Amino acid sequence: MTSQRESIGVIGTGYVGLVTAAGFAELGSHVHCVDVDAEKIARLNRGEVPIYEPGLEELLARNSERLHFATDLSGALEHARLLFVAVGTPPTHAGDADLSAVHQVVDSMPASDGHALVMKSTVPCGTGASIRRILRERGKDAFAYVSCPEFLKEGSAVRDFLHPDRVVVGDAGDWAGDAVVGLYEPLGAPLVRTDVASAEMIKLAANAFLATKISFINEIANVCEALGADVVEVARGMGLDERIGPKFLQAGIGYGGSCFTKDVSALKLLAGNSGYHFQLLNAVIEVNELQKRRVVSKLQRHLGELAGRRVALLGLAFKPNTDDMRGASSLILAARLRSEGAHVCAYDPIAEEQARALMPELDYASGPMEALAGADAAVLVTEWPQFLDLDWPEVARTMRGNLVIDGRNALPARDLQAAGLAYEGIGRR
Ligand SMILES: NC(=O)c1ccc[n+]([C@@H]2O[C@H](COP(=O)([O-])OP(=O)(O)OC[C@H]3O[C@@H](n4cnc5c(N)ncnc54)[C@H](O)[C@@H]3O)[C@@H](O)[C@H]2O)c1
Numbered sequence: 001m002t003s004q005r006e007s008i009g010v011i012g013t014g015y016v017g018l019v020t021a022a023g024f025a026e027l028g029s030h031v032h033c034v035d036v037d038a039e040k041i042a043r044l045n046r047g048e049v050p051i052y053e054p055g056l057e058e059l060l061a062r063n064s065e066r067l068h069f070a071t072d073l074s075g076a077l078e079h080a081r082l083l084f085v086a087v088g089t090p091p092t093h094a095g096d097a098d099l100s101a102v103h104q105v106v107d108s109m110p111a112s113d114g115h116a117l118v119m120k121s122t123v124p125c126g127t128g129a130s131i132r133r134i135l136r137e138r139g140k141d142a143f144a145y146v147s148c149p150e151f152l153k154e155g156s157a158v159r160d161f162l163h164p165d166r167v168v169v170g171d172a173g174d175w176a177g178d179a180v181v182g183l184y185e186p187l188g189a190p191l192v193r194t195d196v197a198s199a200e201m202i203k204l205a206a207n208a209f210l211a212t213k214i215s216f217i218n219e220i221a222n223v224c225e226a227l228g229a230d231v232v233e234v235a236r237g238m239g240l241d242e243r244i245g246p247k248f249l250q251a252g253i254g255y256g257g258s259c260f261t262k263d264v265s266a267l268k269l270l271a272g273n274s275g276y277h278f279q280l281l282n283a284v285i286e287v288n289e290l291q292k293r294r295v296v297s298k299l300q301r302h303l304g305e306l307a308g309r310r311v312a313l314l315g316l317a318f319k320p321n322t323d324d325m326r327g328a329s330s331l332i333l334a335a336r337l338r339s340e341g342a343h344v345c346a347y348d349p350i351a352e353e354q355a356r357a358l359m360p361e362l363d364y365a366s367g368p369m370e371a372l373a374g375a376d377a378a379v380l381v382t383e384w385p386q387f388l389d390l391d392w393p394e395v396a397r398t399m400r401g402n403l404v405i406d407g408r409n410a411l412p413a414r415d416l417q418a419a420g421l422a423y424e425g426i427g428r429r
Pocket residue numbers: 011012013014015016017034035036037040086087088089101102104105120121122123150151152153154258259
């Protein structure tokens with residue numbers, strides 16, 4: 001099978017690019033990876049993995065002879081027809097997607113009639129059309145273009161690549177779309193083959209819908225608190241309805257991560273710039289921002305003034321099993337606590353290095369018990385598995401106060417209460 005698989009290029013070796021490269025190498029392709037970050041490429045060439053993603057290190061090691069890393073495009077252009085683009089598209093200050101890295105890639109393409117750009121980066125609907133226009137204007141109209149948005153989730157990215165819910169391929173119905181479909185064929189996933197604009201929109205709409213589900217259940221949680229209902233019971237009862245489903249109905253302290261935050265904002269602005277006021281997304285964003293701050297009011301309700309209080313944060317990454325701190329709720333929460341004068345001591349099993357770069361002013365503990373020692377209150381920010389079965393009587397002894405805010409409704413409330421801790425979740429009775 002190896003000899004029949006076509007070689008590909010992957011431009012950008014971050015979370016998406018590296019997982020895509022390792023995944024296609026696992027399926028038998030030679031993969032020529034390119035990144036402008038020379039340090040990252042040097043580390044990859046030494047066999048080091050610059051990001052934390054379960055299973056990725058093993059996958060890269062197992063396929064090392066099929067993976068090639070360089071800072072220039074020549075190897076990719078020489079050996080591959082399909083050049084997957086997985087560079088970052090972070091938000092601009094205005095909230096739109098910053099496409100400068102994508103344009104850098106487009107600018108670096110030579111005139112060619114045998115290559116295609118395959119866009120994995122999340123880009124606004126209309127980007128494919130504008131890239132094809134640019135290529136045409138530069139006499140590079142033979143360059144094919146495919147939109148192939150990525151749906152992997154950090155923390156389970158390798159599994160998501162190998163077992164996708166669906167593969168979306170948006171193209172002009174030419175050889176390049178067929179070739180991308182062929183690459184994904186062994187995975188046996190449902191295929192949505194469509195036009196470029198619809199493929200771009202599928203990605204944005206999917207993320208916006210998931211974010212909407214989260215903000216919706218968070219608002220239900222807030223109403224539950226006012227009315228004495230329990231959002232966990234409510235979500236269970238809702239989620240059993242096949243039309244609703246149980247996923248993304250976990251109330252908490254808001255969604256984070258690089259994707260939801262930026263993609264929801266980008267879709268809202270994209271709609272606005274084309275003359276449509278996307279009212280629902282305004283609310284989704286606002287609810288999420290307020291939700292991150294609600295923990296501070298909960299702490300104040302129990303402790304009064306937070307000045308001089310010691311608050312332990314359990315977890316900092318935007319979700320478990322990743323070291324990604326982009327858009328993490330902990331950033332807002334820690335900043336708010338500090339501005340109230342609280343002393344914040346945090347622990348995260350994987351994301352500490354990234355967190356220190358963004359929040360050098362926090363105290364970092366080397367384990368959960370050290371973070372909790374002498375704390376007036378603790379907040380579960382990221383539901384890493386090791387926080388869910390702490391020795392609660394020991395926690396009660398080591399803390400100065402007894403308040404534990406469960407920001408993810410993930411802790412065993414009864415065990416905490418039995419240990420003498422005051423448990424408060426989000427939207428729980
Ligand atoms: N992270 C996710 O969970 C996820 C999921 C689905 C889609 N996406 C989308 O995929 C894209 C990439 O996201 P990511 O999280 O992997 O980003 P990332 O920041 O982890 O990686 C981007 C990589 O691109 C490199 N790069 C930047 N400019 C380059 C250039 N001109 N040439 C070569 N390399 C260049 C950077 O050095 C970096 O290594 C984004 O558009 C994102 O929205 C991300």
